[in-house]
Each structure stands twice: as C-alpha cells, then as structure tokens.
Amino acid sequence: MELRDIDLNLLVVFNELLHQGRVSAAARTLGMSQPAVSNALSRLRKLLGDDVFLNTSKGMVPTPLSERLAEPIAFALGTIHDTLNSKAEFDPATSARNFTVAMTDIGEISFLPALMKRLSEVAPGVTLSTVRNTAVNLREEMENARTDLAIGFLPDLQTGFFQRRLFSQRYVCLFRKGHPLAEQGITLKSFCAAEHVAIVAAGTGHGMVDESIQRAGITRKVRLQVPHFVAVGHILQTTDLIAVVPEAYAKRTLEPFDLETAVCPVKIPQIVINMLWHGRHHREPGNQWLRQTVFEEFSS
Incomplete structure (x- = not known):
C-alpha cells in the first residue's frame, strides 16, 4: 500500500472512532454527519481489508489490526498537527546557525567589522559566510536557499526578490x-x-x-x-x-x-545600497532577524 492511495481524512475518522467508540459521538466531534462517518469507515474497511471496528452491545470495538495501528496512527496525526500549527522561532542568543551573505570586497570592508561586532554581542553562536555576488549565479543561489541575503548595488535582482534601502553614497x-x-x-x-x-x-x-x-x-x-x-x-x-x-x-x-x-x-x-532577499525567505524568522540587524546597524 502506498501513501498516495490513502486519504488522510480516513485516518482522522479512524482515530476519533477509537476515542469515542460510537459513530454518532465521532460525527459530533469531527463536525460531520453520521452517514459521512459511516461512509468513511466503509472506505477504510475496504482499503485495509479488515472490519476495523466490530459492533457490540458496549459500542464499537477495534479489531486486532486496529489495535496495532492505533498508536502509530495517533502519533503520526499528532506530529502532523503540531508541525502545521507550530510557529517557527529564532533565538539569536542560542542559535548556532550559519548565514551566507553575498557582497563585494568593498562590502566586506564596509559591513563586516561592525556586523561581526554586533553578532558577538547578541548572537555569539551565529556564524557568517560571504560569497562574491559576481562569482556565483546569485539569483539561482538565493532561489535555492544557498544564499540568505545580498547587500550592495544589485539592479539585476528584481522579480521574486524583496529589497530594503540601506543608504546612498557619492x-x-x-x-x-x-x-x-x-x-x-x-x-x-x-x-x-x-x-x-x-x-x-x-x-x-x-x-x-x-x-x-x-x-x-x-x-x-x-x-x-x-x-x-x-x-x-x-x-x-x-x-x-x-x-x-x-x-x-x-x-x-x-x-x-x-x-x-x-x-x-x-x-x-550616487548609488543606492540595498539589502535583497528572495521571497522564500520573506517570513523565515532567522532571515527576518538578520535583515533587521543589518538595517539597524547600517541604514541612514
């Protein structure tokens, strides 16, 4: 049996029937009609080639197969639920993440001394790697999440990228x-x-x-x-x-x-120095923190 052959909703119904022991109670909890729960149970029986639950005077009793499946299915559904509802966080004080930033040699001279001093104060475990924005296919590197941020005068990065002005200079x-x-x-x-x-x-x-x-x-x-x-x-x-x-x-x-x-x-x-990032990083907490740190340190 392949995962593509399984409707995740059937496993949700299965898990609720295990807890409730009655179709009516499971239907109320799931916000479904009783016929819809019964239909899901029929589909599950056909899929597994097993009765899944047996009707008794005390309610629905799981079959031996259902008892074996109960714990791993509950664990898998719980993991999926927690993952979908969790909010990613980034704590600079404890993070050991490495960020890759594209800049020129003049960018390294201008930005790195102050930026590394700031990181040593607020993010002692965070490390930086720099790449030349002319030595790599910067668009591809940022689209594929191999480069987190670019700083400089980069008019070629437009579609799919966000940018924020840092300063202009003569x-x-x-x-x-x-x-x-x-x-x-x-x-x-x-x-x-x-x-x-x-x-x-x-x-x-x-x-x-x-x-x-x-x-x-x-x-x-x-x-x-x-x-x-x-x-x-x-x-x-x-x-x-x-x-x-x-x-x-x-x-x-x-x-x-x-x-x-x-x-x-x-x-x-005059040239305008911007920091740029790809859309895939726009809401990523670590990238947001790095952008804000750079902006606070160098914007004028």
Whole structure:
C-alpha cells in the first residue's frame, strides 16, 4: 500500500472512532454527519481489508489490526498537527546557525567589522559566510536557499526578490596625504592630468564611474587597473596615483593608510545600497532577524 492511495481524512475518522467508540459521538466531534462517518469507515474497511471496528452491545470495538495501528496512527496525526500549527522561532542568543551573505570586497570592508561586532554581542553562536555576488549565479543561489541575503548595488535582482534601502553614497577622489593635489585641490584639469588606478569591478555598480567619465568626454590617464578594492589603499599610500571610490570605502581607508579625499570634479550619480532577499525567505524568522540587524546597524 502506498501513501498516495490513502486519504488522510480516513485516518482522522479512524482515530476519533477509537476515542469515542460510537459513530454518532465521532460525527459530533469531527463536525460531520453520521452517514459521512459511516461512509468513511466503509472506505477504510475496504482499503485495509479488515472490519476495523466490530459492533457490540458496549459500542464499537477495534479489531486486532486496529489495535496495532492505533498508536502509530495517533502519533503520526499528532506530529502532523503540531508541525502545521507550530510557529517557527529564532533565538539569536542560542542559535548556532550559519548565514551566507553575498557582497563585494568593498562590502566586506564596509559591513563586516561592525556586523561581526554586533553578532558577538547578541548572537555569539551565529556564524557568517560571504560569497562574491559576481562569482556565483546569485539569483539561482538565493532561489535555492544557498544564499540568505545580498547587500550592495544589485539592479539585476528584481522579480521574486524583496529589497530594503540601506543608504546612498557619492563617489570621491582618494589619494595619499602629502600628494600635490592635497594642497591644490582637485580641479577638472588636475583630475585629467593625474595618473589613476581604476577599479574594474565587473558585475557591480562601480562600472558607472567609467561610464560617467566617458560621457563627460574625459579620458583618464589610467596607470593601473585592478579587479577589486583590496589593494587600493596600499597602492595609493605609496604612489601619486589617485582613485575614484565610494565614500564609504574612502572613510574606512583614511586612517589605516594615511589617505585623504576630495570632491570628484566629474559628476557621478550616487548609488543606492540595498539589502535583497528572495521571497522564500520573506517570513523565515532567522532571515527576518538578520535583515533587521543589518538595517539597524547600517541604514541612514
């Protein structure tokens, strides 16, 4: 016998008849008519090839087969009922869950120090893993619940995803202290004359930097191209190169690398940093907690 051949309602009637011992009493408890309960009993007898219950002067008595089935069926129905009616909970103070968050290297620099400090205070057993949102099929990873949350400028994630704005930021010029431009200020002329390190972060919003500069009819003197932000602070610290970077990243590098910033003379649109999650996680308590934690820590 296969589960697909069994109507779960028949087992509910069976369980109630065991408790009540009479069709009339079971019908009242189940909110069914007596003929409907009798019909269910007939179907159950046919399915099991057994009388199931015998009519006696003391009511309905279970057959030996019914007595063997009674406990496992009651347990199974109770488990199903409890599962369907239970509300999932998430306790950050006791959880040992690992969350996977997609972000760029600049996201790691901007978010992880404060986020890990917060987790150590309120969720000491919770761990994080990060993945590059450009190194995986992010849509597929989030649809299949392998990635819980994404943070960044991700205009390609639309259908099936929720998002919440964290903050917007402008682009600034970044260079070492003592750079000739630090005293003169960065004009459009000095911006064009300077040598640049360009960050070519494919698949991220930072591509708009080159697009905006090109639309303005400006050709930069790009001395160095790198695919990420990891080494930019080290490079600027020891050279006269300048870089156009998001202001949040610049603030993180000023003190450690002894750098300075200036307003970029080329108009570059601000970018909006969002956190995004798939619809399947929308009501999941752990994901809700993580989203609220990120929002409280970084929204402005």
